[in-house]
Amino acid sequence: NQNRATSLSQSTSLPSDALEKYLLEEETIAVHSLESREAGVPGQDDYASIQDTERTYSLMNYFANSLGVNCVFCHNSRAFYDGGQVTPQWGTASLGILMVQEINNDYLVPLKDTYPANRLGPIYADAPKAACKTCHKGYQQPLQGLNVIENYPELASSEPPEYAEE
Numbered sequence: 001n002q003n004r005a006t007s008l009s010q011s012t013s014l015p016s017d018a019l020e021k022y023l024l025e026e027e028t029i030a031v032h033s034l035e036s037r038e039a040g041v042p043g044q045d046d047y048a049s050i051q052d053t054e055r056t057y058s059l060m061n062y063f064a065n066s067l068g069v070n071c072v073f074c075h076n077s078r079a080f081y082d083g084g085q086v087t088p089q090w091g092t093a094s095l096g097i098l099m100v101q102e103i104n105n106d107y108l109v110p111l112k113d114t115y116p117a118n119r120l121g122p123i124y125a126d127a128p129k130a131a132c133k134t135c136h137k138g139y140q141q142p143l144q145g146l147n148v149i150e151n152y153p154e155l156a157s158s159e160p161p162e163y164a165e166e
Contacts, residue, residue: 002054010065014058015051019131022059023100024109031056034081063093066132067140096132103130 001017008016021027031048040047064070071077074090083090112120112127119128135142149156
């Protein structure tokens with residue numbers, strides 16, 4: 001999963017399984033420490049492994065490329081470790097991560113047996129999955145911020161939709 005330049009790792013040598021680990025398997029995205037040297041073994045003793053750290057960088061690189069932004073769009077570069085100093089976009093991104101995890105685990109993956117064979121993955125015959133780039137396509141807002149409510153006002157209502165009779 002590493003040292004191969006793939007589109008999933010944004011053509012870097014970082015691990016290419018970050019989307020699977022974090023957006024499907026829902027592993028925790030947190031590896032920062034203020035210590036210059038940790039007492040313990042990486043990957044044990046509640047201490048993130050080097051692979052987890054690299055996988056997190058791979059995921060953050062994916063986020064940046066998917067939204068056309070850089071790290072400080074969500075994080076305070078002076079204190080990446082301090083959740084009290086993040087930008088408002090960090091909260092939006094956190095909700096986006098939860099949304100993608102729910103889309104994948106509650107809707108797309110369970111439908112694997114329903115999809116036609118040509119919609120399944122070419123190697124493992126797995127179900128298609130969503131990620132940030134699925135909708136954002138390099139823009140901060142999906143569909144470049146298009147006002148979909150103008151054309152589809154039923155999306156803004158919590159009431160049942162009223163369909164026109166044909």
